[in-house]
Amino acid sequence: MSKNLKNILEEWKGLEEEYQQLQETHRMYLKKLDELSKLQNSCSSSISHQRKRLNEISQLVKKSSKGPSEEDAKILDEMKEKIKNRPNAFFQMEAFLPKKNGLYLSLVLGNVNVTLFNKQSKFAYKDEYEKFKLYLTVILLLFSFISYFFVSYRLSDVILNFLLVWYYCTLTIRESILITNGSRIKGWWVFHHYISAVLSGVMLTWPEGNLYHIFRNQFLAYSLYQSFVQCLQCYYQSGCLYRLRALGERHNMDLTVEGFQSWMWKGLTFLLPFLFFGHFWQLFNGLSLFRMAQLPECKEWQVSVCGLCFLILFAGNFFTTVAVVRQKLKSRNQKPKSL
Numbered sequence: 571m572s573k574n575l576k577n578i579l580e581e582w583k584g585l586e587e588e589y590q591q592l593q594e595t596h597r598m599y600l601k602k603l604d605e606l607s608k609l610q611n612s613c614s615s616s617i618s619h620q621r622k623r624l625n626e627i628s629q630l631v632k633k634s635s636k637g638p639s640e641e642d643a644k645i646l647d648e649m650k651e652k653i654k655n656r657p658n659a660f661f662q663m664e665a666f667l668p669k670k671n672g673l674y675l676s677l678v679l680g681n682v683n684v685t686l687f688n689k690q691s692k693f694a695y696k697d698e699y700e701k702f703k704l705y706l707t708v709i710l711l712l713f714s715f716i717s718y719f720f721v722s723y724r725l726s727d728v729i730l731n732f733l734l735v736w737y738y739c740t741l742t743i744r745e746s747i748l749i750t751n752g753s754r755i756k757g758w759w760v761f762h763h764y765i766s767a768v769l770s771g772v773m774l775t776w777p778e779g780n781l782y783h784i785f786r787n788q789f790l791a792y793s794l795y796q797s798f799v800q801c802l803q804c805y806y807q808s809g810c811l812y813r814l815r816a817l818g819e820r821h822n823m824d825l826t827v828e829g830f831q832s833w834m835w836k837g838l839t840f841l842l843p844f845l846f847f848g849h850f851w852q853l854f855n856g857l858s859l860f861r862m863a864q865l866p867e868c869k870e871w872q873v874s875v876c877g878l879c880f881l882i883l884f885a886g887n888f889f890t891t892v893a894v895v896r897q898k899l900k901s902r903n904q905k906p907k908s909l
């Protein structure tokens with residue numbers, strides 16, 4: 571055998587050994603995956619079972635609450651407290667288990683699993699979502715600025731509205747994925763993005779005319795302001811995300827959270843006036859459009875539809891923000907040292 575062939579055979583032998591090792595590691599990996607999938611199924615069905623039993627037991631507790639002795643009442647109270655907290659624990663467990671996609675995600679993505687199985691990936695996804703919002707908001711801000719001050723072409727308005735439709739649709743998909751992964755985004759904020767997508771879509775179809783030009787500047791100024799507020803909001807929300815991650819905790823906080831709390835309240839107090847001003851601007855837009863719809867020359871259906879969208883946005887944003895702040899104040903007063 572030639573020396574050259576001998577060398578090749580030696581190399582091949584080494585590679586074959588590595589390949590055997592790889593096969594063994596991959597076999598173990600598949601076995602673990604299989605075990606993981608069994609554990610996931612077992613946890614999911616245990617959670618369903620627990621939920622069912624919890625419901626039954628809470629009915630029994632309700633029935634036996636009438637006129638128990640002092641000692642029994644104490645036991646029942648303890649049990650009630652545990653029953654109240656259990657759904658929260660299930661929610662946190664489910665954030666790490668595969669789930670069937672909701673209707674919207676099934677329609678958009680099909681039946682693909684979107685659950686991320688560790689905290690780092692969840693954090694990275696949320697962080698990317700905040701960055702995506704920030705970058706797009708800066709682009710929208712620049713676009714609105716240029717359209718407001720420098721160019722007045724129908725084409726630039728169309729591009730801006732098209733960008734807005736795409737942006738809001740993308741947000742709804744990303745937010746649905748975040749919710750599947752245990753985020754506590756309130757349903758309204760997602761719905762708010764659906765309405766905003768519809769609003770921008772309708773603006774896109776509004777034919778150029780006198781009324782369009784009257785509303786155009788008001789809309790661009792509003793877009794400019796909204797993008798500015800969204801930059802502040804992104805700063806606040808990324809700040810919360812990073813600080814909570816630094817604390818190593820998410821939804822169940824303890825003493826260590828005091829620093830975070832004070833930062834959050836400072837951020838919120840700064841942000842709220844801007845947010846409320848934006849909400850009242852939405853109300854103003856809605857009312858202006860409805861007044862416009864009363865004019866005899868108004869023939870476009872887009873005027874009242876946009877007006878309605880702005881009014882819905884105002885009502886939803888305003889009342890949800892008030893509810894969020896009230897809820898935060900309440901939990902601060904109830905448990906001064908926890909979130």
Ligand code: COA
Binds near residue numbers: 753796
């Ligand atoms: N859009 C997307 N996600 C939001 C959100 C919003 N407007 N408001 C809150 N969230 C998310 C948070 O990031 C958090 O997610 P996580 O569970 O994955 O960490 C979750 O919802 C719970 O947040 P919460 O503690 O209720 O509120 P917050 O302190 O993060 O923010 C406000 C509170 C009031 C600042 C925020 O809700 C807000 O900015 N609302 C106003 C939006 C608005 O009106 N926009 C129009 C401006 S003109």
